[in-house]
Amino acid sequence: MSRFEKLTHVLWHCQYHIVWVPKYRYRVLKGLIGQEAHNSIMVFSSQLRCQVVELNVQPDHVHLLIKVPPKVSISKLMGVVKGRTALRLFSRFPQLRQRPYWGNHFWAKGYCVDTVGVDAEIIRKYVKYQEKQELQQQEMSFKK
Template identity: 65%
Template sequence: MSRFKKLSHTLWHCNYHIVWTPKYRYRILEGEIKREVENCLHQFVDRQGGVVEELNVQKDHIHLLVSVPPKVSISSFVGTIKGRTSIRVLNKFKQLKKKPYWGNHFWARGYCVDTVGLDEEMIRKYVKYQEEHEKREESK
């Protein structure tokens, strides 16, 4: 099976490792909020024609390994998933809006994105097991 996907006139393999945080890097992504964010990400990535390869939602940040068609710019892709998940989470969990530090913003500004080439399997493992590695480092 080829790693390439097809559009009508294009063969493509565009994978990205994206990392972003909640506003002020608050450790809020747990329980119901975490599940809602995971569901939203799967929905909104799918709507843009992407595929979630790996997803790791931790208390204070998100790692997403995603395959995105070349017709979608990565900046508009990230803007859409961050914006749509923010709206959904703030509407579902109204208590977050009551805190003076949230306002109408759930995510911090900006994100980190890296293209994934030949080391895809290594990055996939990193995203999948990063939380376990972080816990081991904290316990030392």
């Protein structure tokens, strides 16, 4: 089985590790709030046709390992996930709005994102020697 996914005109494997935190890095993602954040992230990610590989909601941050189709930008994914989970958490847990310092923003601005995949050195070697391999294959086909 290939690690690649298929769409109509593309074969892809775009996997990202994303980390983000609640505003002021408050430790509020515990208990029912943490469970609701986890469920919301799963639902809103799947609505964008993204596949959650691993999700870990800690009291003061979230780690997400996710496969994202090439037609979905990371900024779009994070806008949807952070925005809609914040709305859901504020509606399900109104006590979160009671704190005056939240200012209707549950998550801190920004996030950390890193690509996950084949080692960069392997890709460099593949790109570097690909032309050499193609030339060798052409020579072999001419000899036949």
